[in-house]
Amino acid sequence: MTVDQVKPQLVFVHGIGGSRDPEQELADWKGALAEGAADTHPAAAKFLDKSVSCSFACYADLFATAGAQGGAPGGASAEEIEITRVLMVELLDDVLELPDQSGNPLLRRCRTQLASGEGAQGVLNVVRVVSAAVTALLAVPGANLASRALSRMELLGMLSQPGRYLHRGAPDATGLTLDQRIRDRVHACLDPARPAVVVAHSLGTVVALEALSEYPGRTALFVTLGSPITTRAFVWPLLRPRPPATPETVDDWADFRDGDDPVVPKRRLVKAIRPNGRGVQPVSQRMDSVVFFPHGAERYLRRREVAEPVLRTLTALAAWG
Known part of the structure; x- marks a missing residue:
């Protein structure tokens, strides 16, 4: 077994946006996380580089290549x-x-x-x-x-x-719909043989929830940032599988929302998501900021409340491995 095979995994899943450079995004998100954990894990940046297998599940290009319909x-x-x-x-x-x-x-x-x-x-x-x-x-x-x-x-x-x-449409030449191709990008970053921490932002929380519901490997911690999952008008009723529940292989789910984040609906995840077979439900924590639109992923990752449990979980997994 190689060293990489025993490293815990950290997978980031982005939200809406235009074209992205996955390598640069990975570096930026890791840097923001290390900054947020500086007080409790001063060597976080080095630890993430050396002891954790980090990846950025990027799917933005799939929206650009899905094909135009009706000129919208x-x-x-x-x-x-x-x-x-x-x-x-x-x-x-x-x-x-x-x-x-x-x-x-x-x-x-x-x-x-x-x-x-x-x-x-x-x-x-x-x-x-x-x-x-x-x-x-x-x-x-x-x-x-x-x-x-x-x-x-x-x-x-x-x-x-x-x-x-x-919408679950826009199939490719093989019949895979856009949503499945997007989830496949998340699956491609995950190795079922190793425990993972998955950190998802915005639309990425919807993608990650559905991807982990199909994933057989252990997710020691699922972190959702600025999540629109419980938006009643269009996200909640279209989620799969139904009824929405914590994926069976998730050990812990930490949800973070800024009180001024307009993307996050008022309905709390803990009141909406069913527990998995082991009783795991999301635990939601509200944070407050002083900026107008505190929805950015890196804003969340720089918060100690977010970074600390991620680093704590990864440290425990690395020691266990």
Whole structure:
């Protein structure tokens, strides 16, 4: 048995977004995690490099190559755009509850149009209203500057990604649908012979939950960051398998949500997800920040509350191996 075969695995699963450099993303996410664990694990960066097999499950390119349908942004179909419309309504509802945004007239007008259908009939009109909402969100002081650099159409394509995943369509030449090809990217990073820690963000939490439900190997810790899993309008009713439950091979599930993260619905995972056969359920922890849109993966990973249990679990697994 080689040294690599006994190393525990750390697998990162990203959320929505454009093209990515997996190697750079892996380095950035590892760096953020090590920074977050600096107080309790001062040698975290060296430990992750030497004693853990780390990988970044990247699937962003699959959205770019899934093929266009009807000219909608990102190749999304009318049905997928409808899911995007519902997602944006829920996002706007959460943002409008923020004290400094409750009176934002453009956000409120967009929310009304998208929710009622006023001025939003047909794919292109939905796209226009969602585009206006995205523009208004990016104009809010403190919004992520990297997002500002992206065009509205690119952002709309990203917003359509959850709908495209949950649509279970876009089969390739072999008949594999887009969602299965995405989960296969996660499976490709996992070795059932070794225990794993899986850290997933945003849409990646949906992907990872479904991927681990199909995975036979041990997951010592499943970490979800900024998860939309319990979004009632479109994620929750489309999850597989049903009813949603902790995957059988997961030993522990830690969920982290920022109180100001508008992507995270109010319904808590622990109240919605059934336990697995060993009684494992997600344990959710709320964190508070001072930024407008605290949804970024690296923001979460730099938090001690997130980094500490990941490093603690990996350290125990490395010692056991």
